[in-house]
Amino acid sequence: MKISDLELFLKIVQEGSLNKTAEKNYITEAAVSQQLRKIEEEAGCALFYRRKGRRLELTDKGTSFLQMAQDIVQRYSAWESLARQKNAVKIGVSIRQSQTAIEALRQEAADFSPSRYIFVETTHQERENMVESGELDLAFTSLPLDSRRLKYAVVNRFPMGIYLKKGHPMEKRAFRKEGIRYPLLSPGILKEESFLLPGESMPHQHTLALAIFKKYHIEPNISGTFQSLSYGAMMAEGGVSSSVSVVLPENDSRFYLIDGCGIFYEMAVAYQAVRERDPEITEIIKSFRRYFLS
Numbered sequence: 001m002k003i004s005d006l007e008l009f010l011k012i013v014q015e016g017s018l019n020k021t022a023e024k025n026y027i028t029e030a031a032v033s034q035q036l037r038k039i040e041e042e043a044g045c046a047l048f049y050r051r052k053g054r055r056l057e058l059t060d061k062g063t064s065f066l067q068m069a070q071d072i073v074q075r076y077s078a079w080e081s082l083a084r085q086k087n088a089v090k091i092g093v094s095i096r097q098s099q100t101a102i103e104a105l106r107q108e109a110a111d112f113s114p115s116r117y118i119f120v121e122t123t124h125q126e127r128e129n130m131v132e133s134g135e136l137d138l139a140f141t142s143l144p145l146d147s148r149r150l151k152y153a154v155v156n157r158f159p160m161g162i163y164l165k166k167g168h169p170m171e172k173r174a175f176r177k178e179g180i181r182y183p184l185l186s187p188g189i190l191k192e193e194s195f196l197l198p199g200e201s202m203p204h205q206h207t208l209a210l211a212i213f214k215k216y217h218i219e220p221n222i223s224g225t226f227q228s229l230s231y232g233a234m235m236a237e238g239g240v241s242s243s244v245s246v247v248l249p250e251n252d253s254r255f256y257l258i259d260g261c262g263i264f265y266e267m268a269v270a271y272q273a274v275r276e277r278d279p280e281i282t283e284i285i286k287s288f289r290r291y292f293l294s
Helices: 003-015 018-024 027-044 060-084 098-108 124-133 169-173 202-215 228-237 279-293
Strands: 089-093 117-121 139-141 150-163 195-198 222-226 242-246 257-259 264-272
Touching: 003 027, 003 060, 003 222, 018 027, 060 098, 060 195, 089 098, 089 124, 089 264, 098 117, 117 139, 124 139, 124 150, 124 264, 139 279, 150 228, 150 279, 195 228, 202 242, 202 264, 222 228, 228 242, 264 279
Parallel strands: 089 117, 089 139, 195 222, 195 242
Antiparallel strands: 139 264, 150 242, 150 257, 150 264
16 A cells, blocks of 8 residues: 555545545546545455445544554655755865855855755865765865875866065066956066965965976075965065965955966865765855856
C-alpha cells in the first residue's frame, strides 16, 4: 500500500463522503470509489459502513486502520520535510576576507541564511587541511594552494602593481590604455625606486611582489615591509614611500599598474576533488563569480 493510498483514505474520513472527496481533489467519484475498494482489498476488511444518503462512518477495523494511517502519514511527512532541508555549508575564510565572503553570498545566494552558511575563520593552511578532512565543505582562499589534492575555481582577481608615493616624478609619465582601469607605469621604475613590500602576514602577496621583480630580472630595492594592506596605500598617499602591493578597490587613488606585467592576486573556492561536480559547490562558485566578476 502506498503513502498516497493512506493519504486518500484520510481525506475520505475527513470529508465523510466520496463525492466531496472527489470534488476537493479534482478527480471523479468513480476514481475515489475504485481506489477505496483497492485499499480495503489490501487491508482485508471493510473500512466504512456505507448507508445511502448518510455520512460515511468507520467500522471498528476502520477506526484501527485510521490510527495506523495517521501515524504512518505523519511520520512520513516529518521525514520528507527533514530530507528536503539542506545541511549547513561550512566555509573556511580568513579574518581579512570573511566580511567580503559573507557579503558576496548574502547578495547572490538564493538560500542565504545563518543556518544555511557557517563561516569559519582560519589560517590559510588550516583552511586547506580542514577541507581535506571534510571539516569544511570548501574554503574561500587565495592562490596558490599548498595542497595538490584539492581542486579550485578562481572567483576573483586583483592586479598587483604599485602604490606610488604622492609627488613622485613618475606621476607625470604615467599613461593610459583603452579598456584598462588603472594608469600604467614603465617597468623601468622598478630599477629606480625603493619599495615597501607585503610582509610575513601576507606570504602569497609577498611572493607575487617578488615575482614582479623576477619577471624583469631586477634585484629589488626593499626599504621595508608592511603587515596591513592599508598601510602601504597610506604611506604612498602621505608621500613617505611607494609600495608593491595588490590593489585595494576601496583605496586605489594612487595605484598604478606596471605595463605588461599581468600578475594577479587570485581568490578561489577550494574543495575536495570528489565534489568537483557537486551542484552545491557549483552554485556557490557561481554566486561568488556573479558578485565579483559581473
